[in-house]
Amino acid sequence: MPMIELRRLRYLVTVADEGHVTRAAERLGIAQPPLTRQIRLLEAELGVTLFERLPRGVRPTEAGRVVVEAARDVVARAERIKEIATRAARGEQGRLAIGYTSSAAFHPFVTQQIRAFRKARPGVLLELAEDGTPELVKALKDERLDAAFIRSTSTDVAGLAIEPLLEEKMVVALPAGHRLARESKLTLAELAEETFVFYRRPTGPGLYDAIMAACLAAGFSPAVGQEAPRLSSTLSLVASGLGVTLTPASMQRMNVEDVQFVRLKGAKGLVAPLLLATRRRDRSTLVEAFRREAKAAALKTNVAA
Structure with a gap:
């Protein structure tokens, strides 16, 4: 029939x-x-x-x-x-997969944008994923993610659009009871004799290279005693007394016990960028809406700052 x-x-x-x-x-x-x-x-x-x-x-x-x-x-x-x-x-229904690095996950801007997008579009299914920058970039290229908040462009980003949103100050993380933990501010030069805890460069090449370059500019090559798979893991190693580290200021929101944060001074240009990555082609209405709204919110944040 x-x-x-x-x-x-x-x-x-x-x-x-x-x-x-x-x-x-x-x-x-x-x-x-x-x-x-x-x-x-x-x-x-x-x-x-x-x-x-x-x-x-x-x-x-x-x-x-x-x-x-x-x-x-x-x-x-x-x-x-x-x-x-x-x-x-109209971008009111569908699925949007968003990724973010472990450090970006603690930035209030990221959580605010995801929350605002979900509230404005209750019919959209949001899928969230946390990973390192290289893994997020690969997931974007493989079309497993639609957008990602990343910290650097040091990895291969061919075919992606990388848009700067915000720049975040870095702070020094020291074990509680460290001789420098009571200082209100520290210069990089004051850390020259310290053992550093870094996260592995393949996981976050941008911040890793920026910190190394800033230390060299301050007159020393940091002695790296431990490396962690994620930036958030470095704070656990610091809490264990295995060294000090430099981390984006928003990581203080982790409230890790036995870690003291001190502001950094004189390290001009040492910032943690927050970037939004999307594919250059095949952008859906939802991706365009998320990208547009994130850029508008970042502009307001920068103006307010």
């Missing part, structure tokens, strides 16, 4: 609701003869009589009542599909 036209099912439901072909035609905005013809074609297609002709209208037959209810459900489903498509085109 050929597929039944959705248009005829709409006609069927309207005639049943009105109980009169002429009124149904007026409601549908078509002439009465074509509507009658379409109902007859539908009856022929189904092989059943759908309406009893009355002196002043029509009413569904027993078979017609069953078909009308089934048609009503099909029409309602079709309307929902249309609504879903419209909402998706």
Whole structure:
């Protein structure tokens, strides 16, 4: 049996609701003869009589009542599909996969943007993933992620659009009880004799290289005693007394016990950038909306600062 036209099912439901072909035609905005013809074609297609002709209208037959209810459900489903498509085109429905580095996860800007996007678009399914910059970049290229908050562009970002959002100050993290922990500010030169805890360069090459360069500019090459797989893990090593580290200021939000944070002075240019990465091609309406709103929020934040 050929597929039944959705248009005829709409006609069927309207005639049943009105109980009169002429009124149904007026409601549908078509002439009465074509509507009658379409109902007859539908009856022929189904092989059943759908309406009893009355002196002043029509009413569904027993078979017609069953078909009308089934048609009503099909029409309602079709309307929902249309609504879903419209909402998706407006960026109000669909799926958006967002990634972020472990350090970006503690930046209030990132959580605020995700929260605001979810609140404005409750019909959008947000999938979140935390990983290192190289892994996030690969996931973007493999189309497993749609956008990612990253800290550097030192990895291969071909095919991606990298847009700067904010720059964050760095602070010194020391074990509680360290001789420098009570200072209000520290210079990099005052850390020259310290053992450093770094996170592995492949995980965050941008910040790693920036810290190394800043230390060299301050007149020393940092002695790296331990390396951690994630920036957040370095604070656990610091808490254990294995060394000191430099970390984005937002990492203080971790509230790691036995770690003291001290502001850094005189290290001009040593900042932790927050960047938004997306694919240059195949951007969906949702990705464009997230990108646009993140950039607008960052601009307001920078102006306020």
